[in-house]
Amino acid sequence: MLRMCREGQWSVGDLDFSQVPRPMSPDDEGSVVQYFTDMAQIERLAGALFVEQERRVSDPVLKQIYASFVVDEMRHSHVAQMLADHYDVRRLRTYRTSPSLERFFPHFVDAIRHLSDDVANAYITSGELILDVALLRSIDDFVADPLSAQAMELINRDESRHIAVDYHMVGYYASDEYKLARTTSKVSFREQAVAARTFAAMTLWGRPFFRDVFFGPMDRIDPTGERLREAFKRMQLLGTRPGLEELPLTKFWSSMMTLYNKPWMGRIGKEAVARVVGAEPRFMEYLATEAELTRARGMSLDELAEEALSAKRS
Numbered sequence: 001m002l003r004m005c006r007e008g009q010w011s012v013g014d015l016d017f018s019q020v021p022r023p024m025s026p027d028d029e030g031s032v033v034q035y036f037t038d039m040a041q042i043e044r045l046a047g048a049l050f051v052e053q054e055r056r057v058s059d060p061v062l063k064q065i066y067a068s069f070v071v072d073e074m075r076h077s078h079v080a081q082m083l084a085d086h087y088d089v090r091r092l093r094t095y096r097t098s099p100s101l102e103r104f105f106p107h108f109v110d111a112i113r114h115l116s117d118d119v120a121n122a123y124i125t126s127g128e129l130i131l132d133v134a135l136l137r138s139i140d141d142f143v144a145d146p147l148s149a150q151a152m153e154l155i156n157r158d159e160s161r162h163i164a165v166d167y168h169m170v171g172y173y174a175s176d177e178y179k180l181a182r183t184t185s186k187v188s189f190r191e192q193a194v195a196a197r198t199f200a201a202m203t204l205w206g207r208p209f210f211r212d213v214f215f216g217p218m219d220r221i222d223p224t225g226e227r228l229r230e231a232f233k234r235m236q237l238l239g240t241r242p243g244l245e246e247l248p249l250t251k252f253w254s255s256m257m258t259l260y261n262k263p264w265m266g267r268i269g270k271e272a273v274a275r276v277v278g279a280e281p282r283f284m285e286y287l288a289t290e291a292e293l294t295r296a297r298g299m300s301l302d303e304l305a306e307e308a309l310s311a312k313r314s
Helices: 001-006 027-057 059-087 101-114 117-143 146-174 176-184 187-220 228-237 248-260 267-277 291-299 299-313
Strands: none
Touching: 001 059, 027 059, 027 101, 027 117, 059 101, 059 117, 059 146, 101 117, 101 187, 117 146, 117 176, 117 187, 117 228, 117 248, 117 299, 146 299, 187 228, 187 267, 228 291, 228 299, 248 267
16 A cells, blocks of 8 residues: 555646636536635645544554655645636636635544544544545536546545545454553543543534535535435445444444434434534435445455445446
């Protein structure tokens, strides 16, 4: 993987920005520029998270891999901003990062710094699945322009490496080795309180962020919702890994989904549960069949990762 990270590097100069953007309506142009403006900040957020991942791991190879991921994300951010400028043909308005993303950014980074390793990795993996399986592909289809397609192909090549390592780390956090390390490590009451506070803030600000930056745009550029459902289904399949059910976050998500899907839960109750989790109610449904869950339990993490990567290429 480290060799792939080194050999897979590319530069902004590999993209041909001399191309003329395809004609768009004013409404479409405004949406596209805003999507790429937000994407530039999302990629900076991903870079900050990989800085944290690099800090946490002790394995020198993993440290180098995560350091390469930080470089990837900074390059993606640069490209996204250049794409926003490229498609801003009419100069309709001054584009800024969506306010909900600006508010969420520091709370998410703060929470990841104080939460346990397995929780941090779970949120990073979930975010990458939503970004790669759903958002990037749908934006590219909506833009339907050669330059965007060229950029997205290179970005997706990098993101495939990121997802593969995310899944690898899920395996570690489900292992007996990690469970033993968790039971022997001491966490002070103050540290637990800080983790709880930052987690609550992340959940509070996460819902408007996901609504404005992910779900809202996806409702327009992927009105069937198939790609978002696919991303959330991949999370549910990954959550079946033996050993994960003993981790606190998995227990929390599982218990909330079970409660949400109780036959006696009404609309207001479902909305309350979704608000606690920080998710959209429609993605609290069981999206994977029992047969798919059973099949996933028998698959290796490499197989699950490859299947997720295949989903984003389809």
